[in-house]
Amino acid sequence: MSRDGIRSFSLSDFDVDGAVRESLSRLPGHTRAGFLRRAAGAGAAVAGGFALRPGTAGARAGGSSGDIGILNYALSLEYLQASFYTEAERMGALQGALAHQAQVVGAHERDHVKAFKAVLGSAAIKQPSFDFHGVTANPDAFRSTAVAFEDLATAAYKGQAPNIQSATYLAAALAVHSVEARHAAWIRRLAGFLPAAQAFDDPLDAPRVIDIVNSTHFVTLQAPDTSAGTSPGFTG
């Protein structure tokens, strides 16, 4: 079931092939994976409300509820990546430069998770369950999925940066954003792609990012709330 999703996702080379991105964005959403929706809902609302509005010059002072949504959205992406690299390390199928990349980058992504969780405190969303469908045990599949994840994360952070109201949170998000770009360059080189394929990196908005993540079927269950049980019907 998930094979097509994985293959499509692996091929989603955002930097060089807008056509793939387009087709990915048209894939039907995977409703069982409500992951990201709650977090991104807030981010998207902010995007609609504030995006690129001139005259918000002095607004970056404290955090806002929109910022919390964006930070949770970031946390969701970091959960996804951290779990991916952690599992890949545990599977032990990677060797040499690829194993080293997974180890170093995985540690960064886990640090990002810790950081956003610490900042969000009790407002942090919980980690969902993931099923990477064997991608983490296959070096070729790992490599191309990692390329897609890192380019996706770079584009996702870029899409939210102008919406962040708090200067502190903006600085934090940007300090992570450029590291995601470094990760992308790193794994692209190991995959035989140009580390920097074009002069300008495009942003992706939250709905597109969510569509792409859902299309992979990597997210199997939203983190259970205390009462959620195993119901797939996520409504948050």
Next chain:
Amino acid sequence: MSQQGTLQDEQGSGGLVRLSRGALLSRSLVVLGAIGGSALGAADLAASSGSQSGSGPSPARDQEILNLALLMARLQAAFYADALRAGRLTGESHQYADVVGKQEQAHVQYLAAALGPAANQSPRFHFGDATSDPTRFIATAVSLETTSLEVYNGQAVNLTPTTLAAAARIVSVEARHAAWARALAGQDPAPAAVDVPISVNQAKSVIAPFIG
């Protein structure tokens, strides 16, 4: 590389001390603890470095920052062009200079167009053996690309949202360049979980030897 270490060291404690006076103390400290102080440093650097033009982003401030970005892009474009002319690069280093040089040239054109008549004149650059010695070339590329992304990160909080969105399309490309150059230097492309921002003055001190 050693330069980077120095910059990080300079910044760690300074950022902490100054922001502790801010109204966002408690949250900032959480961010500081969580992200290793660098994010906090960025907000603080930004707040302190532009105080003469008032607090918060403005079109005038956008121009100032974009002019610095233009200077960095011009410097890098000239650096790569000079290295290619010198003809000592081979293999992936040559490919790097060719690909990245074109991208820096695209940044120059974009930033110059965005600034229009507000764009500063370009100074003259000279690179000595940084463009003729392949080892020096890669080390200098790492330094320039890293400086570029770090000063973007430091100044981003001073930009208006529209300009920030545009700058963000460039900063991640600079980060990719820095990562690629580090790989060519035999280093991990991403040495830390966060990129420590630097101030305008720190960036200017890095590029000063190549100007004039």
